[in-house]
Amino acid sequence: MENVRRYRALASLCRQQAAYRPLQNWELLGQAEHFEHLAEVELKAHFDACNAQRDEDAIVAKAWETPAAA
Numbered sequence: 001m002e003n004v005r006r007y008r009a010l011a012s013l014c015r016q017q018a019a020y021r022p023l024q025n026w027e028l029l030g031q032a033e034h035f036e037h038l039a040e041v042e043l044k045a046h047f048d049a050c051n052a053q054r055d056e057d058a059i060v061a062k063a064w065e066t067p068a069a070a
Helices: 001-022 025-063
Strands: none
Touching: 001 025
16 A cells, blocks of 8 residues: 555656646656556555455355354
């Protein structure tokens, strides 16, 4: 999650610089978009890992359940 904060901070800095550098604003806005994309990729990876762990924990818990009396 630390990488997400860094990427978003870099994107913000790029957008701020774009406001003050009109000749470079397209390049800076492109960099900001790139950093936002990296943040999204990082977030997806984090939540995919969390969901995989949760699913794995559910499988293990189910394996340890006692069978119901017939």
